[in-house]
Amino acid sequence: MAVPLKYNLRSLRVRWRTTVATTLGVALVVAVFVMVMSLDRGMRSTYINTGDERNVLVLRKGSTAESSSQVSRDEARRIRYVPGVARNAAGEPIASAEIIVLALLERVGGGSANVQVRGIGPIGRELRPSVQIVEGRMFEPGRRECIVSQKIAERFKHCRVGETFRSGKTEMHVAGIFDAKRTAYESEIWMDADECREVFKRDFYGSVLLRPVSVSAAEDIAERLHKDKTLNVKVVTETAYYREQTKSAGLFQFLASFLAVIMSIGAAFSAMNTMYAAVGARTREIGTLRVLGYRRREIYISILIESILLSLIGGVVGCVLSLPMNGLATGTMSQTTFAEVAFEFRITGELLAKGLVFALVMGVLGGLLPARLAARKPVLDALRAV
């Protein structure tokens, strides 16, 4: 027969002061873990959401990022007209030669950061139908106009519709704001590719994004371009390219595990302390339980359950504490492009579950030794205790 759970719950309530202190300790550890991991999740999901299965990206061989890739104008033209590229209603190939440059902009609230400016071809938006203009209108080429993502508009100065920001000697007018639906484009400013090359003095494009007519056509295009000795390019699917970029999130994962491991050791010690005190104060009660017929193992389990309860309450509180962070926008500098990456804290069910498991582990670690002590107490000594 197991010791009733009510016994544990009541004794947690009787010692409410230490219960609250220990629970809060565990809660804070869980909250920190969940929050740092949610940064990692947010950054990852931004990249994983980006890209269309049907699109392929052509980069210079050896480049790992669009921003460091170079494709000459001649190459770009040849790639656009490679057989197998889908055509739109007007009969033009659905392909966009693009370039990425960086512009140093001032953050709202001080400081500055590099923001990725993407020059897109006339077809560029057709390739990314999920991107919607939510305010203002599309830019018009040749008028020094651009459209800015919502996240960048919120985080940087002079990026609202109708405003003008300077990059070097050029003034850029913001014609519209776009919603990129939680993709990597949320960290970008878009303008016309050729105008972008002119303003930022580049005589080459960075990459070509194109839509093959079918999956097999995509393979043919890749083979044809890889074989062509006069082209020094590699072909990847757009989704694969963005999956590869998730590496930048690795730092948060490392930080989260490092913090979590060390902080949880501290919290487990404190749980252990509490449980030792709980066992110590109840020596007589434990003796009574033994006399009533409860066996050593049952007492052991009961104390362990109490410790787990203690830390699980902490875990739940920690998860609740971390929830307000969900969806909060933030940004950091990408390790590969040196440009601002905007993303959100994303707290998923899986993360919360991880946080609870984490609390459970702390409870078990904290409870094992005190439970053993309680179970081993000789009955007579225990009863004699004052």
Added chain:
Amino acid sequence: MTITGFVLRNACRNKRRLILTVLSVSISLFLLTILLTALKLMVEPPTTEQASLRIVARHRVSLANVLPEKYQYRIERMPGVEYCSKFTWFGGIYIDEASSNFAQFACDPERIFRIFPEAIVDPRQEEEFVKEKTACIVGRKVAERFGWKVGDRITLLGQLWPCDLELVVRGFYHSEGLDETLVFFHHDYFDELLGKRGIVGTFWIKVTNADVIPGLIDRIDAAFRNTDAETKTETERAFQLGFISMIGNVKLFIGSICTVIVFTMLLVTASTMSMAIRERLREISVLKALGFTGVMIFGLILAESCGLALTGGVLGCFGAKVLAETLDVYKLSKGFLPMFPVTAEILTAGMLVALGLGVISSLAPAYTSLRTSVVTGLKELD
């Protein structure tokens, strides 16, 4: 029995609790010390005395834009300039991406170690380096990491630049304050590989004395105003800090984690102290009956609580320092952290936190014990 002895005996009466509390505090302070060091590295990177004599000129738009090399001749002739070197970040891949987190710079070989006198090179090695076009001088730490010897060939695949470097290691530098993981090579060689385009990332300038800096910065920027490539010139320090500010709100992020840690520690010590004193209410009443004043009893509790917290502090903070000094942080972090200096300043901050912890933790139990009247206290069973 002396007062100290009394406090010590009391603290040690429940050894298990004492050890657990001290350990838990020391682990938290260990973490705090490490985070504070990381924060300091990011917010206020280490600098050397010579750095205050260096300024950097770059393209006004961003670091990704380049300047024409001919600017060097104009800058060199300006009063106050002692040396000026082309300085272009290559950012190539060595073996694979994971092992490429060391910076490589194309520079003017004969000037670079005049501009960075804190990088100490064997003069014979420097001479070899200047003579040979594909030679490079590498930092001590990065050389140790990959086991490079003089004469070794290293290949760096261009990422940003459409060319690959084939370099020969001709020497090493070591330094007290400068990052020891850099690779310096000839700008001429780089320019040749690019097809003589005559472009430069930044110019690093050493000035004759610090007083000329403000005037010189204005003069350089004015000289290239209204050209295709306007410059932005700033001190090396400002340049570094500008780079760091791009990482975003790290200060707030790490700062809030530190606060949480301190708060958690407070919970642990405060609850331990409350437990310890509650068990002893009876004894404290005896002390009061014997004529100990409230202040003295508060002193006893304070001493015990501070002793506990400070022991944890010494273990945690100095543990972090010893660990940072004995472990090869550079290798362990796979090149991410070239150095990890736990400074005296940070140790002091850690110990102050421990002291504060001790004081605050003693308040609640002291209040309880002082409020309890002698009679109620004596009635208390345990």
